[in-house]
Amino acid sequence: MSTIKDVAKVAGVSPSTVSRVIAGNRRISKKTRLRVQRAMAELNYVPNAIARSLARSHTRTIGFTISRAVDQAFSNPFFSEVLRGMSSVAQMHDYNILLSISMDPKEEMEKCLRLIQERRVDGLILSTSRLHDPLIAALSEDDVPFVVMGRSVDLPVLSVNNDNVKAGYHATMHLIEQGYCNIAFLSGPKDLVVSMDRFNGYKQAMSEKDLPLDSQRVVFTELTEQGGFDALEQLKEQGVLFDAVLAADDLLALGAFQFAKHFSISVPEDLGIVGFNDTPVMEYMTPSLTSVRILSYDLGAEVVDLLINHLENPDKRRAKKEIVLPSELIIRDSSRRKKD
Amino acid sequence: MSTIKDVAKVAGVSPSTVSRVIAGNRRISKKTRLRVQRAMAELNYVPNAIARSLARSHTRTIGFTISRAVDQAFSNPFFSEVLRGMSSVAQMHDYNILLSISMDPKEEMEKCLRLIQERRVDGLILSTSRLHDPLIAALSEDDVPFVVMGRSVDLPVLSVNNDNVKAGYHATMHLIEQGYCNIAFLSGPKDLVVSMDRFNGYKQAMSEKDLPLDSQRVVFTELTEQGGFDALEQLKEQGVLFDAVLAADDLLALGAFQFAKHFSISVPEDLGIVGFNDTPVMEYMTPSLTSVRILSYDLGAEVVDLLINHLENPDKRRAKKEIVLPSELIIRDSSRRKKD
DNA sequence: GTTTGATGTCGACCATTAAAGATGTAGCAA
DNA sequence: TTGCTACATCTTTAATGGTCGACATCAAAC
Numbered sequence: 001m002s003t004i005k006d007v008a009k010v011a012g013v014s015p016s017t018v019s020r021v022i023a024g025n026r027r028i029s030k031k032t033r034l035r036v037q038r039a040m041a042e043l044n045y046v047p048n049a050i051a052r053s054l055a056r057s058h059t060r061t062i063g064f065t066i067s068r069a070v071d072q073a074f075s076n077p078f079f080s081e082v083l084r085g086m087s088s089v090a091q092m093h094d095y096n097i098l099l100s101i102s103m104d105p106k107e108e109m110e111k112c113l114r115l116i117q118e119r120r121v122d123g124l125i126l127s128t129s130r131l132h133d134p135l136i137a138a139l140s141e142d143d144v145p146f147v148v149m150g151r152s153v154d155l156p157v158l159s160v161n162n163d164n165v166k167a168g169y170h171a172t173m174h175l176i177e178q179g180y181c182n183i184a185f186l187s188g189p190k191d192l193v194v195s196m197d198r199f200n201g202y203k204q205a206m207s208e209k210d211l212p213l214d215s216q217r218v219v220f221t222e223l224t225e226q227g228g229f230d231a232l233e234q235l236k237e238q239g240v241l242f243d244a245v246l247a248a249d250d251l252l253a254l255g256a257f258q259f260a261k262h263f264s265i266s267v268p269e270d271l272g273i274v275g276f277n278d279t280p281v282m283e284y285m286t287p288s289l290t291s292v293r294i295l296s297y298d299l300g301a302e303v304v305d306l307l308i309n310h311l312e313n314p315d316k317r318r319a320k321k322e323i324v325l326p327s328e329l330i331i332r333d334s335s336r337r338k339k340d
Numbered sequence: 341m342s343t344i345k346d347v348a349k350v351a352g353v354s355p356s357t358v359s360r361v362i363a364g365n366r367r368i369s370k371k372t373r374l375r376v377q378r379a380m381a382e383l384n385y386v387p388n389a390i391a392r393s394l395a396r397s398h399t400r401t402i403g404f405t406i407s408r409a410v411d412q413a414f415s416n417p418f419f420s421e422v423l424r425g426m427s428s429v430a431q432m433h434d435y436n437i438l439l440s441i442s443m444d445p446k447e448e449m450e451k452c453l454r455l456i457q458e459r460r461v462d463g464l465i466l467s468t469s470r471l472h473d474p475l476i477a478a479l480s481e482d483d484v485p486f487v488v489m490g491r492s493v494d495l496p497v498l499s500v501n502n503d504n505v506k507a508g509y510h511a512t513m514h515l516i517e518q519g520y521c522n523i524a525f526l527s528g529p530k531d532l533v534v535s536m537d538r539f540n541g542y543k544q545a546m547s548e549k550d551l552p553l554d555s556q557r558v559v560f561t562e563l564t565e566q567g568g569f570d571a572l573e574q575l576k577e578q579g580v581l582f583d584a585v586l587a588a589d590d591l592l593a594l595g596a597f598q599f600a601k602h603f604s605i606s607v608p609e610d611l612g613i614v615g616f617n618d619t620p621v622m623e624y625m626t627p628s629l630t631s632v633r634i635l636s637y638d639l640g641a642e643v644v645d646l647l648i649n650h651l652e653n654p655d656k657r658r659a660k661k662e663i664v665l666p667s668e669l670i671i672r673d674s675s676r677r678k679k680d
Numbered sequence: 681g682t683t684t685g686a687t688g689t690c691g692a693c694c695a696t697t698a699a700a701g702a703t704g705t706a707g708c709a710a
Numbered sequence: 711t712t713g714c715t716a717c718a719t720c721t722t723t724a725a726t727g728g729t730c731g732a733c734a735t736c737a738a739a740c
Contacts, residue, residue, distance in 0.1 A: 001457075003694095004695065016722080017721075019697060019698090028720085050390060050399065050696090051696040053390045055697040056698095059390065064439075079419070083439065084408070087440060091451075096440070098438055099439045101423060101428075111431075118386055118387065118388065119390055225624065279621065284598065286601070344728060345727080353688075354690080355728080355729095356691095356728095357687090359729060363729085367687065368686095368687070369687060372688085387728075390726090390727080391726070392727080459695095
């Protein structure tokens with residue numbers, strides 16, 4: 001592996017001259033530039049990113065951490081799509097992505113801090129899902145460049161989020177328009193921000209249409225198929241009536257499907273079901289699932305775009321900036337009571 | 341941010357002494373060690389990973405590249421599970437993972453080479469899917485440490501693979517035992533190694549049971565739901581008879597489901613369907629899909645383990661080592677003709 | 681008084697960047 | 711023609727934050 005010194009020697013110039021032709025814009029005579037470039041080509045020289053990082057004291061690497069719990073909720077293609085979006089934009093700006101998956105929020109916090117303290121990354125992308133995550137506060141306190149992804153935050157930080165409130169609102173409206181009125185809400189745990197945002201949209205729609213907001217019809221459960229099933233079974237046992245279910249996640253909606261199947265309730269005639277995330281395979285269920293499509297790719301793309309922008313223009317610190325991505329309700333059979 | 345010099349000053353020793361208490365094992369009196377450790381704690385010192393990398397000339401980072409085509413095939417949870425496995429083992433050994441997703445094999449090759457030439461990573465994990473990937477040969481030629489994941493390779497390199505041939509064999513055997521005899525094979529493109537391995541297992545089982553290996557019953561298509569549907573429709577139009585389908589991927593199997601539904605063929609009575617990958621939601625289809633479960637987490641874990649091991653014990657170069665992971669056929673309704 | 685082992689210090693090195701300094705040439709007034 | 715400034719171009723030097731082998735010191739042991 002050749003170094004800048006080798007190139008310098010071959011080109012008959014000093015290492016710093018080589019450095020400057022690499023950097024470009026500096027004033028260098030055309031003759032020397034050509035000579036250096038020829039030497040670089042000849043030696044197959046590629047600058048050592050590590051040495052460069054040390055000298056410039058930044059790495060052109062951004063860290064993306066996610067904890068297992070989130071991974072579970074953010075199931076399937078969501079994750080890989082987000083990654084694709086990230087990777088694509090990162091590459092455009094010549095940045096790299098350091099990935100770190102943790103088992104729990106505590107471990108995630110440690111890893112994040114470590115990445116920053118070790119100076120491995122210039123900034124972080126956070127996908128913490130819990131309501132008051134100490135990590136966000138800590139990072140914000142230490143002026144670490146980071147942006148929060150896929151959730152709303154009440155702190156003055158950078159973030160990119162899906163419009164979960166609006167999506168919850170529209171999904172509920174859709175169910176109401178289809179003639180459902182006893183709409184149950186299947187939520188994830190109470191401290192899961194995404195889920196609560198969707199819940200708020202639901203509440204907004206219900207009250208706007210003057211439908212009773214019966215707290216009995218709202219169940220907080222684990223984000224699993226089983227959780228969805230159990231929640232509805234519980235409702236049934238309690239004698240709570242419902243003719244539709246808005247699930248905060250497709251997995252929960254899947255549980256609702258199972259529930260309907262098990263108790264021979266016909267979907268969508270007697271039970272309307274709407275999920276969140278538009279997990280691809282859901283399209284092929286019978287009946288096909290109505291679901292809110294999240295722009296996963298764009299989420300990843302926007303989030304690194306915002307971070308890199310902040311990294312390279314660190315003008316106004318501690319400002320709040322929130323990019324909100326639209327979501328789209330994909331209406332399919334599971335909620336189409338009125339056949340038009 | 342404090343440096344090793346700051347720590348040295350506070351502890352009243354030289355930087356090298358600090359370096360050695362960090363490294364551990366070196367001969368240092370308990371007294372000095374304690375003093376240094378106290379100084380480190382006081383200053384909240386964390387060694388700069390970049391500087392360390394430069395001095396030691398290795399980064400404790402491994403690169404994982406995947407190209408879009410693969411990502412598509414390796415759909416959904418497979419990808420995130422692999423990542424989890426990787427991350428988990430990497431963390432155990434105090435390694436980091438640099439992720440790079442490309443749009444096509446060409447871009448993937450460039451990125452891999454770049455990562456290595458820039459010295460950003462110590463080694464690579466490759467998940468190329470095509471039969472004769474020039475990247476593998478090139479890397480092997482340049483003595484770059486890497487291990488190939490999720491596919492078989494005929495070159496003398498390190499790899500971790502699922503036992504696709506055996507899995508294909510068992511899946512076919514299962515169908516035969518269930519009384520199906522005109523088994524069609526839905527394959528991905530011909531240069532997709534994984535798919536071809538599964539195909540080989542299929543052939544093996546068929547010939548072992550003296551069933552005709554009719555090439556008409558084998559269709560090579562895109563790894564999509566539509567591809568699966570079209571392939572079977574084509575078979576039908578050509579008048580080829582089949583009472584079961586072994587699909588090289590769940591998406592293809594999904595296409596078979598759609599086909600059956602569209603032409604009112606009852607599954608599993610008149611058409612047995614078996615897929616590959618055991619995509620979670622498939623369990624909830626009606627009928628539920630029989631599929632080969634791949635140990636995605638283990639795949640990621642093993643591959644990192646092998647790479648790190650090779651990185652830290654670079655004894656025998658250019659040896660072939662292949663770790664083969666078992667897979668499991670999850671029998672569900674779509675292939676259960678005999679109710680027992 | 682020399683050997684020995686434990687404990688420290690020194691300084692070269694890793695590959696690069698950036699600020700400051702050197703060199704040479706041209707322009708221009710005296 | 712000389713002397714001085716200005717400028718372009720390149721080189722030197724000193725960082726960046728560590729690591730590691732070679733050498734120094736010193737007390738205990740022989």
